[in-house]
Amino acid sequence: MHNSSKCQSQVIMQLSQGRAGSTVTGNMMLRSHPFCGMYIDELMWGIYRTRIANRDGSGDFEHVLDVFFNSTQCVLPTKLWGNAKDGSPGTLGSWFGKRDRFGMGVKSRGKDYFKIDHQAKVCAELSKQHPPKAVCVKELKFLGRVGDLLHGAVRRGVRFSILYLLRDPRATTLSQLYSFSVKWFQEMANPMTDVLREQCRIAASDVQAIIDAPKGVDATQICFEDFKDRPKGTLSDVYANFPPFKRWWKDMGGELIPLEVAEFGDEHIANWHPNGSEARKSALKPVQYGQVPVGFDHHYSTDVSRIVHVDSWKDVYIRDKTMQEVWQKDENCIKLRRISKCAAAWPDLDNVP
Numbered sequence: 001m002h003n004s005s006k007c008q009s010q011v012i013m014q015l016s017q018g019r020a021g022s023t024v025t026g027n028m029m030l031r032s033h034p035f036c037g038m039y040i041d042e043l044m045w046g047i048y049r050t051r052i053a054n055r056d057g058s059g060d061f062e063h064v065l066d067v068f069f070n071s072t073q074c075v076l077p078t079k080l081w082g083n084a085k086d087g088s089p090g091t092l093g094s095w096f097g098k099r100d101r102f103g104m105g106v107k108s109r110g111k112d113y114f115k116i117d118h119q120a121k122v123c124a125e126l127s128k129q130h131p132p133k134a135v136c137v138k139e140l141k142f143l144g145r146v147g148d149l150l151h152g153a154v155r156r157g158v159r160f161s162i163l164y165l166l167r168d169p170r171a172t173t174l175s176q177l178y179s180f181s182v183k184w185f186q187e188m189a190n191p192m193t194d195v196l197r198e199q200c201r202i203a204a205s206d207v208q209a210i211i212d213a214p215k216g217v218d219a220t221q222i223c224f225e226d227f228k229d230r231p232k233g234t235l236s237d238v239y240a241n242f243p244p245f246k247r248w249w250k251d252m253g254g255e256l257i258p259l260e261v262a263e264f265g266d267e268h269i270a271n272w273h274p275n276g277s278e279a280r281k282s283a284l285k286p287v288q289y290g291q292v293p294v295g296f297d298h299h300y301s302t303d304v305s306r307i308v309h310v311d312s313w314k315d316v317y318i319r320d321k322t323m324q325e326v327w328q329k330d331e332n333c334i335k336l337r338r339i340s341k342c343a344a345a346w347p348d349l350d351n352v353p
């Protein structure tokens with residue numbers, strides 16, 4: 001299959017664990033940035049839903065990579081996006097429309113925006129801009145496949161970059177168990193420890209792939225805990241040092257954090273404002289049940305509606321000796337703490353009385 005339509009567009013992917021603030025971070029860091037001329041929110045969901053690929057990872061993963069990279073280069077499969085002739089939105093168009101309507105802190109662009117003919121037009125315009133704009137993607141379902149993504153991009157000649165959003169696996173484990181009642185969890189004998197082992201295994205594999213990234217692609221870790229504690233400084237680091245954003249900023253000049261991103265942060269990110277400021281105090285007011293926007297009542301995040309719960313997982317962890325034993329002894333958890341730069345911010349909770 002291959003193709004990738006001569007690979008004209010830069011592709012930037014935010015790849016994240018579930019329950020690591022990916023929706024908020026993606027909308028702020030990528031979608032709100034003027035460099036991102038096209039924003040794709042979880043393309044892999046549509047690929048699985050239309051059975052182009054199997055959820056269990058079986059089948060031809062090269063075909064999955066072809067579909068993914070082709071879609072970022074204006075080759076939009078009608079099975080995903082629908083047919084322009086009959087005006088159908090397709091599985092992906094309907095999915096994007098739903099994600100867009102409920103996207104945290106961004107204005108909906110309307111269902112017609114996601115029809116295949118309009119998406120093709122948006123994509124084609126990217127390379128005509130000066131400087132050219134990027135296709136920005138937020139994904140979760142490529143977790144554990146960072147090496148395949150990076151090497152797949154090199155083989156196809158795609159200018160590809162990954163921002164790997166990583167959070168303390170103990171937090172993502174407990175947040176997922178709190179938020180999702182999925183059959184996969186229900187079938188586990190010991191969900192807390194089983195999910196934690198899997199979180200460590202996937203993250204350790206992906207971080208190692210980032211360390212071993214081939215030439216021709218860019219990959220780095222960004223840490224949830226940094227976004228939580230100093231979102232503005234973390235964004236500045238990304239925009240100033242991550243090669244695609246650094247090149248854009250040097251070409252365009254102006255503020256390192258564009259106005260659109262700053263406005264999003266000011267309105268939606270709890271720790272955007274300095275300690276002691278009235279804006280910071282207002283953002284940190286406890287949120288009562290029923291006041292949280294529909295669809296965003298999960299615990300342990302960093303936006304203004306959930307920041308009061310962001311460290312609640314610690315109270316659960318310190319009471320569960322089995323989780324503590326896995327965290328201390330599992331080989332992948334040990335490796336992750338050794339190789340990930342984010343581990344420096346993960347607290348030692350195993351000796352808390």
